[in-house]
Amino acid sequence: MSYVDEVIAKVKEKNASEPEFLQTVEEVLTSIRPLVDANEEKYRKLALLERIVEPERQIKFRVPWVDDNGQVQVNIGYRVQFNSAIGPYKGGLRFHPSVYIGIIKFLGFEQIFKNSLTGLPIGGGKGGSDFDPNGKSDMEIMRFCQSFITELFRHIGPDTDVPAGDIGVGGREIGFMMGQYKRIRDCYDGTLTGKGTENGGLAGRAEATGYGVVFYAREMLKHFGEELAGKKVVLSGFGNVTWGTALKLTELGAKVITISGPDGYILDEDGISGDKIDYLLELRGSGKNICSPYAEKYPNAKFFPGEKPWGVKADLYIPCATQNEIRIEDAKKMVENGTKFLCEAANMPTTNEAIEYLKENNVVIGPSKAANAGGVACSCIEMSQNAGHTVFTADDVYAQLENIMVNIFNQSIAACKKYNLGDDLIAGANIAGFERVANAMLLQGIEGIV
Template sequence: MAKIVDKYIDYVKTKYAHEPEFIQTVDEVLNSIEPVMQAHPEYEKSGLLWRLIEPERTISFRVPWVDDNGEVHVNTGYRVEFNSALGPYKGGLRFAPNVYSGILKFLGFEQIFKNSLTGLPIGGGKGGADFDPNGKSDAEIMRFCQAFINELYRYLGPNVDVPAGDLGVGGREIGFMMGQYKKLTRQYDGTWTGKGTENGGLAGRTEATGYGIVFYAREMLKHFGEELKGKTVVISGFGNVAWGTAQKLDEMGAKVIAFSGPDGYILDEDGVTGEKVDYFLELRSSGKNICSPYAEKFPNAKFVAGKKPWEVKADLYIPCAMQNDIHLEDAKNMVANGCKYLCEGANMPTTEDAIAYLQEHDVVIGPSKAANAGGVACSCLEMSQNAEHILFSKEDVYVQLEGIMVNIFKLCADACEKYNLGFDLIAGANIAGFERVAKAMMLQGIV
């Protein structure tokens, strides 16, 4: 029997056949929300899903900039303003060579539901450029960021669209873009989040996504009467998300034994702890985007070139790098190693067939749109701080972040129970995020 959502999925697969990442997320989310559509025929009648799967606005523009040798380059910049039913568009900017409309639509679509789960007044969007910051000088990155904002600034504002950082965009890049935005608009406002604290940024924002992931993972294990203390953990990446995750895991008594970069992975059976976690910051700031120097600095660690860390036996896996990082063969390795828990730190890091295999073998998966929502939740706190001209301490931020993440887990678990989903947190997160957005869209009419 055909499902209500089938025609919408088929439409996306046909119209956007060249955007596989967008198709993947639409397929996952819409299949999950079929029970909600069955329970609410008014959603179908109002064309709600037609309006949900198309961005409200997609902006594409050229970004000309000059390198240190005086050579001119032209990249393509984007902003996908996907859904503003709950508030101004909120989502990061990604600078990476593989950025194109399909990746940003996937990220923006995920952002709608992630932001909804926080309970805060923020809509979903995403943006970026096919610019590679690796190997560029500070001056080149500054010139690129300024050229990028020369076009994008006209679409931004504290009550319209509020960007933040993402892959390839940290505090340095946000500072350059904020400076150019301020010059062009003559406004010092809350349009940017992920800023340095000297620019009105939020204390604790850098580690917020990683801390939030660990809080969510803790709640997952607690549901089964277990705790993080004493567990072995494998993560991927060594950027802000991986750094914050490793730091909080160490604090809670878990042992990170492996992490990775584009060049391979590090195995450190002594545990990535203390100064070893701090070394992530040096690796990231080097601009080389490799993790092998870790094994040179800490000789007891081993570097495995050209491979992913998912072959390492652990109690918990937390991918913190890129989308579709865990494939079917990786999932098979995890199951063979007795894996019970996977908590997604990166956006959509697990392929559909890998998820299916893990779930068939009773692995509990914490979905990225729930588990990594702590970053955007704290971005919203930063917006509040800027709007009210106040300062939150790190302690204030951590308390609010933990409360938000505990509530997000509860929303996912409650949706599982309400719709008899077993303990499928992926479906639970999709439903809980969708229900809030759908109600707002219905109240606002056909717009």
Template structure:
């Protein structure tokens, strides 16, 4: 049995009941197989892959808090510090009922290589809780965040582990967590990113993942001799990533036809209006049914009715909601409708069989760890500003973000070509991200 297959079997055996983590490891190991085979004797002797697939630290803790009725509630908090070979752990905090160790480990594992691809000195980690901020008052969210940070603060620091936002964790939650960290430690440092602009946040951080996705998509199409201007796109999600992906798409001359949330989806033949979407989602924290009321020409569909957003004919598909949201049937619908590119704004939103089908059909595929790296890249830029006690302009940060995303496209393209996988950008992303981490791990000895 090959070294790659041996390691995958060990991962599945050691991490039972964690299918998302298994999926992430399998996809990664399959694509870096050519690299591993080239260095198999060395990697095996150093147990490099085993060390890479085993987190350096896994933390699980109780989070008790009191709701507005005086009732004590109990959630579970997590932080997985996966790999620090190239820098302090960096990765978001997800607040969602689906959170458990398997989700956090899959996200943390992906984060290692995503962070590596940015070219910035940051390692991989992830955290969160099964707490659901939806429907909670500001005071309830504050009490949860303060309790969560009362344990988490022991394990993080500006040069150790720097969490950020993720699904369910926006500016409000980051603010509450930062206030509690400062209160407990007495330290005013860049321990969290995605902070408000009044206390160390970075301009363009809010927009970064969505903007970065479009800078990446534009450059990926460009190296395939395709101009993004004038194209149509379908987008899933209506959170931070989706909103700013739609905004930047509009600026680049792309007409976005759809967006979605957990209850349904919108088709807007006039193009999704970002101002209306921001009003509904960011200010009112409402459902997309309100978008329909404000944009009467749009059509609202309940659930995944009529095939969901992936059943709408468009040139580009941008999944920006959550993991495994785009399955094989969706991929077939996209191909039948003539899609030319699928670039992932969410983490692992495309199932393995759907990914393979898209690649087989010649669809340009931009994997999440490369395509949505703009968020963590700008988080690292926020860390730099905090360390230097500086604040860069929006234009400065945006220019750096755009260059990072362009560099990622060319790095993954070059890595794919070097290992005989030209055009396979998922393989290129994994290979390019892996080589930097592997070299750092080897240089630092068995740790």
């Protein structure tokens, strides 16, 4: 059995109750096989793969808080500090009922290689809670966030671990946590990123992930002799990532025709642009987590309850919602529709089975850990802004972001060429991200040996 297969088998045995984590480990390790095979003796002797699939630290804690009726509620908080070989742990906090340790480990593992691809000095981590902010008052959310950070503060810091936002955690939640962190620490060190601009945050951060996805998609299409202008694009979700993606796609001449939510999807053949894109912020801000009101506000649009948008014919599909939203049956619809391109804006939005089917049918996939790295890249820029006690303009941020995303695509293509991977951008990105982390780990020696 090869070294890769041995480690995958060990991970499956040890983490059998964490399917999302198993999925990402298998996807990454399988795709970096050419690099591992070329260095097997060295990697095996130093147990490199075993070390990289095991978090450096896992933190689990209770989060008691008081609701508006005076009743004490208790949630669970997590922070997985996965790998600090190239910099302090960096990754978002997710507040959602689905959160458990397997979700956090999957996201943290992906974050290692995503952060590596940016070329910036940030390691991989992730955290969150099973707390659901939907339907909660601002005061309830504030009390929860204060309780959450009252425990987490002891494990984070500007040179140790710098959390940001994710699903359920935006500028409001980050602001509440930053306020409590600052009071406890008695200093302002910018440890949390994704703050509002009035609170030390970065101009352009809200749209950064979406803009970065489009910059990556533009380079991907360009590589295959095509351009975004004139393309019909299907998006899922209706949050910040979808909003930023729609903004930049429209600016570059593409036509966005769908959004989606847990309640179904919207088809707007007239195109989602202008004030329609602005309305996405209103939808998200309502706290109801549904997209159906869009069809009430714009009568030409159609709402399809309980369905996903992957059966809609388009030139480019960009999933922006959550993990595993594209399954094998969705992949078959895309192939039937004759699409050539899928660019992942959400984290691991496509199942491994669906990925294989799409690749077998010559659909080019821009992988999430490359395509959606713009958000964490800008979080690192926010860290620099806070550390330097300066302020970057939105134009400064956009210019840095575009350069980073172009470099990520170029790294992936270079790895494809080096290891004869054809146009497998997933393998190219995984190898490029892994190699930088692996080399840093080798240079730093083995933990615990004195």
